[in-house]
Amino acid sequence: MSHDVHQVRSFEHPGEGRKRAKATPKGRQIDPTAAHDIERLLGDRPRRRDLLIEHLHLIQDKYHQISAGHLAALAEEMKLSFAEVFETATFYAHFDIVKEGQPDIAPLTIRVCDSLTCAMLGGEKLLQDLQDSAGPTIRVVRAPCVGRCDTAPAAEVGHNFVDHARVIISDVRRALSELGGARDAFDLVFVDAPFKDDMSAEVLTLLTGLDLVAPGGWIVVEQSKRAPDAPPAPSGHERVLVATIGDHRIAFYRRPSAAPDDN
Numbered sequence: 037m038s039h040d041v042h043q044v045r046s047f048e049h050p051g052e053g054r055k056r057a058k059a060t061p062k063g064r065q066i067d068p069t070a071a072h073d074i075e076r077l078l079g080d081r082p083r084r085r086d087l088l089i090e091h092l093h094l095i096q097d098k099y100h101q102i103s104a105g106h107l108a109a110l111a112e113e114m115k116l117s118f119a120e121v122f123e124t125a126t127f128y129a130h131f132d133i134v135k136e137g138q139p140d141i142a143p144l145t146i147r148v149c150d151s152l153t154c155a156m157l158g159g160e161k162l163l164q165d166l167q168d169s170a171g172p173t174i175r176v177v178r179a180p181c182v183g184r185c186d187t188a189p190a191a192e193v194g195h196n197f198v199d200h201a202r203v204i205i206s207d208v209r210r211a212l213s214e215l216g217g218a219r220d221a222f223d224l225v226f227v228d229a230p231f232k233d234d235m236s237a238e239v240l241t242l243l244t245g246l247d248l249v250a251p252g253g254w255i256v257v258e259q260s261k262r263a264p265d266a267p268p269a270p271s272g273h274e275r276v277l278v279a280t281i282g283d284h285r286i287a288f289y290r291r292p293s294a295a296p297d298d299n
């Protein structure tokens with residue numbers, strides 16, 4: 037079904053067509069842009085009820101959140117009630133629901149496990165340190181056990197788990213040189229250098245020179261958008277994306293995975 041994105045349509049009751057169901061919604065309107073988004077996102081996928089969670093994941097992954105408009109559009113597209121879609125989405129901690137009138141959620145979420153084992157092994161301090169040091173483009177929230185109790189305290193950055201997570205507050209050159217060679221390489225590194233004397237390029241060089249990023253790993257660099265440019269990709273890495281969010285510029289670098297015959 038294609039939608040005219042300029043026309044606001046009434047929500048169609050999922051029971052419409054059945055004998056006793058009312059054809060009119062309780063005042064909820066479908067935002068045409070949201071309807072268009074959902075229609076494109078679902079493409080040829082079936083609209084079956086048992087795929088509701090899968091479709092919610094699609095929205096969450098693409099938009100980093102699920103707005104009330106997208107929920108209503110999904111409900112209509114799948115011929116489900118808004119209440120059913122809303123209740124399912126809000127039941128799971130991994131769906132970030134944004135109600136009407138609420139601000140958008142930061143593009144990156146770090147979930148810190150606050151269940152018993154992690155709490156006993158430094159989870160609360162980790163949470164506090166992250167909340168104190170994360171910039172406005174990162175949201176830090178509590179989460180129930182993520183199943184990595186043997187490597188507590190655990191956190192989840194986007195879809196990536198971090199074992200034995202900790203925040204290091206130290207001179208960056210000294211901290212990196214101490215980390216170099218002292219442990220396995222990292223799958224994910226955030227570089228949030230002070231804006232006034234941007235050290236992003238230097239930190240990138242140190243990270244890669246000390247071989248601190250694992251094959252297939254990522255580096256995320258946050259700068260002021262007023263900085264001249266995102267640093268170029270260091271040797272052996274590729275710069276995949278540069279995005280501006282508010283006053284910040286975020287650049288993503290990836291170290292390609294080792295080819296099978298390199299092992």
Ligand code: FES
Pocket residue numbers: 149150151152153154155180181182183184185186188189190
């Ligand atoms: S208690 Fe934190 S991962 Fe299980």
